[in-house]
Amino acid sequence: MTQENITLNKINEHKSVLRQEGAEHELVADFISENKLAKHAIQVHKFGGSSLATGKCIKRVVEIIRKNCQLNDIIVVSANGKNTDSLFAIYSLVEQSITAQATQTSDELTQAITDLAEKQAQLITEVLNANNTKQLLQLLSKDIAQLTSWLAGDIVQHHNDILAFGEVWSARLLSAILNEQVCPSNNIDARDFLVIDNEQNCAVDTAISAVQLRQRRQFGKLAVITGYISKDARGNSCTLGRNGSDYSATIIAALVAAGNVTLWTDVDGIYSADPRVVPNARKLHRLPNGIAKELGRLGNPVLHAKTLLPLINPQSEHHTHLHVASSFDPDVIGTEIGKFGQIAKQELSVTYLNDLLLAQSVSFIGETGAKAHAEFSPICMDDEKGFMVITQTQQKALSQWLASHDVEVSFKPVAIIATVGHRVAERGDIKARFKRSLKTAKPLNIVGSDNRHSVIAILPEACSIELLNTVHHEMTKDARHIGLVVVGMGNIGQRFLELLPAQLNKVYALENLHLVGLLSSKKALINNDGIDVNQATSLFVQDAQTYDTEQLISWLSHHPYDDLIVVDITPSEDFSLLYEQIFALGIHVIGANKWAASSSTEHYNNLVNTADSHNSLWLGNTTVGAGLPINYAIDDLRQSGDSISELSGIFSGTLSWLFETFDGSSKFSELLLNALAQGITEPDPREDLSGRDVQRKLLILARKAGFELALEDIDCQNLVPEALQSLSTSEFLARVDELDDYFATALTEANSKGACIRYVARFKYNETTGISAKVSLEVLPQSDAFANLTPCDNIFQINSLWYKDNPLIIRGPGAGRDVTAGGLHSDLVNICQQLAHKKNQVKIKGMN
Template identity: 40%
Template sequence: MSVNRHVHKFGGSSLADAGCFKRVANIVAEHSQPHDLIVVSAAGKTTNRLLKIIELAKQADDATGEALKGLIEFQSKLVNELLTEQKAKQIVSALDREHHQIASVLEGELSTFNINQLLSFGERWSARLLAALLSELDCQAEWLDSREFFKAELSAQPQVDVEQSAPLLAQCLAAKSACRIVVTGFICSDSQGRTVTLGRNGSDYSATELAALADAISTTIWSDVAGIYSADPRLVKDAQLLEQLALNEASELSRIGSSVLHARTLEPLARSRQKVNLRCSYAPKDGQTLIYRKGIKSNAAKIVTSVDDIVLLELTFKQDFSRHATGLLAELAKNHLAPATRHKHSETGSLRMAYTRELVDEALTRIDHLAAQFQVQRVERSEGYCLVALVGAGVCDNPQQCYQFFQQLAEQPLEFIHSSADKLSLCAVVRKITLEPLLKELHTNLFKQKRKLGLVVFGKGNIGSQWLSLFAEQKAELEQRYPLSLSLAGVFSSQRGQLDFTGLDAKQALTGEPNLTLIWPDLFDKLSRHPYDELVVLDITASESVSAYYSEFARRGFHVITANKHAGASEQANYTALKTSFADHGSHWLSNATVGAGLPVQSSIQHLRQAGDQILAISGIFSGTLSWLFQQYDGSVAFSELLADALNQGLTEPDPREDLSGNDVQRKLLILAREAGFSLELDDIQLQSLVPERLAGLALEDFLDAMVELDEPMLQAYNDAKRQGKVIRFLAKINPQGQAEVGLASIDERHPFANLKPCDNIFAIESQWYKKNPLVIQGPGAGREVTAGALQADLVSLCSALS
């Protein structure tokens, strides 16, 4: 049986002292579940202290013993501050034995493997201590040495052998009890069982690799920052936290040299289902950045980044410069040694490559190894440079941002500018300068510009026309409130429409001459070339064919605002796939207008669940038409006469059977149930139609003539209820067991559902917090004005989310 696991990783800064350990333990208790895996680094500066001790031992320095004693005392102090006396005594005793073990190794040959063995103690101490602390806090945990399952051979950048490691991990997890498992980061073992360290940022890499091997749903990397910002927040105070970033953009940022996230950490994402979240362990409520696997259509930079210490390598070649330079770059990339940026100069036959100081020596070693193969004649190393870059899918196709970048860099001591082949970055190398003023100016010029939103509307009926009028009235206010420019790009009916990327007048769009026949492949081809930062589709139809394209909207990164119930009430597998697709592509699917018109029903359920509440049951009257009919019906007038009156007033659909069948109410209940966390199909909801089977198959005119056949059963139901002191109402409900039904019911005359204003809907939401006294939402549940208002409210929510 598969287990839905999550991985949480805590770095050394998150475990710097006893207070940090307690904070991490509280985070684990609140944000993880049994079976989750917790990856830890060495506490604080433990690894640096071990390296210093090793260096002293190599020099036979008398200070070695004192330095080791100080480190053991630091670890013992952590244990004594965090654990009860009995448990602390056991771990301190183990630390004493390890003290002697380390001292013994330091006196012998300090080979690479012995050094790795010594460095492994940092992670082992952290894992053991955190597992013990969690268990004492009634959050049962065990710890696991990753050398038992992670297999990798010694190299400059060791790569975990997936084929060897996966079955070993499965065995380790199967042997553990059903509890959280704290795993050591950074370390693994080779085929001979010797300790191998995973190199730079190995703990983050081991966390995502562990998630891939364990088929985990997500990896959360907790550090001292909340995630990735539009610029370094230490230098640019108004930098914004990016809530979402595509994997290819995150990979490009890390390749250039970002200290927040490293390229190796992201490699396992491509072959696993996990998503990666970046969060701050010091302030868990400060937001997060989600790295999602699939890229989306974009044409703008999201991040201004920089590296303030860059080394340039200039290579010349004996012959065939272009072919050998291309081949060398490819070989370096294969070995995870691609430069942050580079510049080919065909006239001089030279290749200039920019490296971080962290990577340059390793790159030089590799270049020396490949020199003969690629006819490298000379390598010159120059220091004293820094790098400035824009990162974001399609940035190289954004003329405004490119112009701003070139203009700003033209005033600096520029060496070269290079755009990446995949159009993910634009990089400039300059002589060393103070970067802060340049970054601030670039950030202001690039990201304080208004983002452009294009809106494409499907549906020109009563609600569509009402929304267009509302949009025209509120467009200026929205653009003043948010840093956005809104443009109505298209309006379509079922067969034809208008599309104009320069913008349509909202009030004239209904009467304007169509310039396109609605052929979906052709329309998608045109929409794929839109000039906006974001495209929003408003589906104001009841068309199942329009809803069938939601997956394509999501795949292209379009946002969807809908009053159409078909997608939300489709088969569970399709509904789940749609939700996943919108999330994976960083798009929003807002559907508050599908139930209750302008009433905040779905949003209330969403807010309760996001706050940690659990929805137990939902009930109410979900149809304005049926609400009106049964509020008016008292047996004195035939039900068919009342129905005819409602039809003449426009309170029913043109075919009243659409209301009387209860199908619309059934779909609404399904949508709310899914929002509440229930997994249901439409057929799981028991439906009692008010239309007799014989009348259901008649032509509309024949049905209208035969409506009198409804009178007797309705009068009987009314009288049966009246004898019990009750009234009849058409109700929808789902109970905590997931049993759902829609149909006519008898309720007490004093019941809240019994006394509504004409056409009102009412929704009662029972939850853990609202168990004894349900949350009740009541008001008009239909009508062009309130439904258009619900669509506009969703647009406002989207504007807020995109700002």
């Protein structure tokens, strides 16, 4: 961990020492200074009202801050819970009492103020120690007195001051609990620095606001700032509109050139439709800035319409990324908004707005139409047909504007439904599909937005839930994005990558698959925007960087895809030990690696259970038989109701070649050295001759057939004499002729019986005697199915309830880069086909 990345968790380790020395804040500040923490890019974290609604929620937020924030970061807060709604209600009661002059309203007002004060006092008492509770209750009492005074006077003058109390109390409370439990903190009222022109435009005076914010931030203290409120140039309190705290957060991020803004809310991201009414909505893990801005404009329930404006500056080289995450489930990956490549630009979503007006006028044609557009920024407009769609709140202003031009206008209630995505208005296929999905809705018009990022249908009636779900299904049914990570850049790995471009073009199931990661044992190339499959190997050589396991798991934990598939083409036991963490992240694995599938019974069962509980798929057809479909056959029989009783065969391509070729015309040692020279054996041929590889393969198949056993339950004949087993490879090869007598004798005895020798794996289950399993050299008659194979072939024999008298036999090449890479691609297609039918359940904690 670098000095710049020391988080508050690290600071807290030092705080226990600092407390003993009696100068906590000063020494923490010194510690931060010494570690140059200010060099770290500032991050802004905004917490919404629901995230701060209760004592339990606040404590959860404190833990998020502890784990994710540093002292130079900024926290922006909304009012606790429904406090702003309560203040609005209190203001409305005063208006009613002024109008009605009723004592009943006055009593109701007194009770409402009392309830608000008691609720806030209860929250303070619940989360703070006695000393801090006393201080904040005193401040709350003064605020309630001020509120009561304002309500008794000119309430219009103090309208925004009244509404500001919610955020002021929230910032004060969070800052106090941070001071008490986490780190030095100060709360800042945004009205002390944030200057806007007016509440209609909310245009920020950036120069003045930035200077005043810099003056109010205190070095070595985590700033907690009120959202939603600001001031104008005359010093009057202003608000940024309902849900304006998100806008506050991005304004502040722009003022301090923050690297990231995280909006912690009650949903875990932005979805392809409102998940409250579209159960099959997909989380959009990454959204380009322009698309997110358009979604906010067209009614997305998470994005405030103006939130992105401060972060999108074409003239600036600085780019701030925006994240949306859930404070109720902070470990779940949220949505990131920023600048991305083509994968993110392929996302589609559907949104809608009801209660709109279709305004028709000749003034909306030509030059005056352009002026009307600039003045009112309509939802959509057609300056040839002379209409625009506006909100109901704009009707009066638009009517007055047109009256000044002495022209008439007609208004008609309408709704809109829109497909949003990168430049979708320019894509004929998207527009055609959108029109087909609306055939029963009979839209009045379909227009493209000015920015070309949406196609909008104007509806004569309110958009129904049924229509929204229908359109969403048609527009997003093929939208799943799957990331592919290839681990192992050796011979088979490179062949797998060579086959990938053609596979992506011809196999429909792979349509939404993207190569995003390449790893060797020491280097990695990760690109969330995709790696060109046609240049994968050369890009890896050129751009791969060294990595460690912690970095890899961190990236896997935050990948931006609907699903991620890791293809393990390594012989590494160390990498197989990461499977449990990978499965726990909901990531799928295709393994040619035998270690995990042949590990101890306890570890293997734990892997299977972890994968099942996290809906992770684990395929390993190439662990046994290269590309031969032996795993598929066993799966199919079991899933169809069959019961397997025996598994047997020749499972090693190397041993198959040796014993099919060994006929006595040359010594066994000469044959073995010849196989080594051709690359048929492992670099140390004892790996093949030991039988351990065949033993692991038999274990894998027996487990696949539904039996629980361990490697030690399988008897294994080692063909290497004990005297040669502990030698170095070079020493063994120098004495390899010591194998000759044994194999010559075995061959002679077999030939005398008209038979042959083969290294055979056998598993048998009997209800009476139980399980027996072994791998060994056997003498077989020449008529045996295992006796006459093409050298290097594997053969698998299955006896079952259905295949009792005439066993099922699968035979073919058991090694080779083409067949093994092909087997991996078979598994890849299989997983993608399964994922095509996968439904992700949307979890909502309580969207406002």
